[in-house]
Every structure is written in C-alpha cells, then in structure tokens.
Amino acid sequence: MKIALVGGTGNIGTGFAVRWAANHEIIIGSRKADKAEERAKAVLQILDQEGTAWGTDNDSAIAASDVAVLCVPYDRLTSVTGDLKESYDNQVVISPIVPMNYNGKFFQYCPPAEGSAAQRVKTMLPEGIKIVSAFHTISAAALQAKDWELKADTLMCSDYPEALELVFDLTREIKSLRPIKIGPLAASSLVESLTPMLLNAARKNKIKDAGICIVSERRDA
Template sequence: MGMGFALRWAANHEIVIGSRKADKAIESAYAVKQILDHEGDVWGADNSSAVSEADAIVLCVPHEHLSSVAADLTGCIKGCVVISPIVPMSYNGKFFRYCPPSEGSAALQAKSLLPADARIVSAFHTISASALAAREVELRADTFLCGDDQQALELVRGLALEMRSIRPLMVGPLEASSLIESLTPMLLNAARKNKIKDAGISVVSEGKAAQIGDIKAPCG
C-alpha cells in the first residue's frame, strides 16, 4: 500500500517512506523516484525518523505488527494525522473473516497505542494495493472514512481526492471503524468467488455510480 500512496501523492507532497531498516526505505524511495522519472521529493528513513516531521502518516503495516510499530513511533509523533488502512483479518482456508482486536477495531487499537494528540483517521481499506500502485489507472472506487477530528478528516478527504479517482465518503466517528474495516474480508471473499481482480467498492445512487463531483457537502 505504501508504494501506491507514495506514487500517487508525490506530485503534490514531500513523501518520506519509512521502514524498520533505513537502507530498505532508501531503496524503496529510489524505486518510487525511478517510476516518477525522478520528479518529486521522495526520501527513505527508518520509521521513527520518517514520522518525526510529518504532517500526516499512513500506517501501512499488517495488523499483527501494529503494536510493535506503534511502540517505535510513540515518542516521534507530534499531533499529526495518522491514517489507518489496517484490516485485522484471517483466512481459514475457506474464507476471509474480520478479526477485530479487543479495542473493537484496528483504528481504535492504534488510538490506544499512540499518543493522545495523534489524530487518527480510518480510511482506504477497500482500495487494492496493486491497483493503487498502478498510478496511471483510474481507480473509480469509493473509500470510507471514519474519525473524530474534523480537520484531520478534511485533510484525508483532500488526499483521497488527489488520487485518480477515489471518492471519499464520510461514515462517522472513529468508533464506527469496525464497519469499514470489515468490508475488506467481505470484498476479498466476493472477489475470490467471482474471479474479480483488484475489486473495489462504489456506492451507487439511483442505479448509477456517483461521480466525485457529486459530493458537494463538506465532511462531517
């Protein structure tokens, strides 16, 4: 997921790719710059350095590693927006299922692990990583957003709108994140059973998918 976000946001933002190993992050940043023909500011650093100056970070880590990564970041995050696309799920050989932690969702768990001034927004769970990384591809998908901080929601809404073409749909407070996280295993099951590659979700209105321009109301 991280590569896709970097590729799609680098035109408008300075991007710092984080890793547990700075060397790996620097290699990833170089790979992104090559794809972008060396346009854009893209850097690599260890996770804690990567987040220290950030206005917004995306937690692109598997759910089972959320607590260890959060522990590494705790002293370095200063009131920034933290985006969680994390989906806690498992596969039992037959189907994917949602496996929320005791906090109720990955986003609420992130909130409990990170400093109180981290402004968590839950988003991008139903966007496929490979579709995201194909930056020339029009995604034509909706993403559902949950959060408690209005400014943070606006920022993530803007970031979604920058990507071709993801429509951000507000769902509710961070407490509602389990609803949107649980869509991913459902989507993966449907995609697998029906042989759909890089499946996404689009909410329709009166029988047709709405366009990004149809969403006029501010979030909230």
C-alpha cells in the first residue's frame, strides 16, 4: 500500500514510517518537501536501507496515497485537511489526533464542538472519505524503537468496517500491538480522551512508556 504520513516529519510520523516502510511504500509529507526528503532518508538509515520511503509536500503525498495518516498537532489540523481538501480522493484516513492541554496540574481532553478530533476531520474532508480513529495511546518513542514489542492495545473507531479491517492489518504489522474495536466514529471521544488520562498516570506514578491494554478478569480466559 502507499501510505502518506501527513506532517510525517515529526514524532509519530517517524514512528509509523519506521514500522511500515518494510512492507509498504511510505510517503512522508511536510510543508517543505526537502524536509520530508531528509526525514525519509533518516528513516531508511534506521532500517539499514531495507524499505521504501520518500518525501514530498503534504498535498502531493496525500494525492499519491491509498492511506493517509494525519500526523500533525490538533491545532494544525485544518492546514492538512480543509486546506488540502482537493488532494483527497478515495483514501482511508487515519486520525491519531488528540485535542488536549496541560492546565498546570494535569493533562485534560479538550474536544471540539463536533465531539472529537476524528469527527472534526470528517467535517473537513470530502464526503465518502473513510476515517478511522486509532493509535492515540501509542507513544511515538515506542514506535520509533523498531525492535520493541509494544505489548499494548490500540483502540479504534470507524463507520467503515472495511477501512477498520485494513487498519487492523496495519496494526498487526507492528510487533505485538493488538487492535481493539470500540465503535463508530461517534465514539471516538472515548478513545481520544484516554491519552491525557494515560499521560497523567505515567507522570504521577513514574511509569515509563505507559500504554493501555484491555484484560479479561477471568483467569482462565
């Protein structure tokens, strides 16, 4: 598959590139094509040149892709969705975006009027684009460490079963990461809001590389 990492020069974009470049064509997007090209070279270096990654501007990356992952901070969302609306055609769009802030005491979830970042994405992209909300609680550092087994779950929401299945498959390519269905896109706030909760847990209890895993209470399960 051709996977565009929109704003993929940053933390989580680099992590996805490291995990998926062996099996897919990774197109790193940026506001500056040369920055994206540099990042693609750096990713291939991490992978000892075993993989496919190249860089370009965000709109060309989206236009060339089957799957586009929105790897920008929430407050930059419009610049890679509404502003580049024309570049989207029939992609599956993955949103790992979490709208949150730190109020001086704890991290808190700050959803937009639409209910969640993923629902806001939906309002800014052409009709029919299949959005999957996923990967919010997966740390970029863990993704970038190419040999790490993640031992975590990633909780996902979508209105499109086939798109969700595709993202399940991409998730399973990341060592030990387990995809978990939560519900339709309207349930995305439940999943996005776990990130500030996790950051608070990590910070206040000194847990390194905290993640989330759903367990069964039954000992024989």
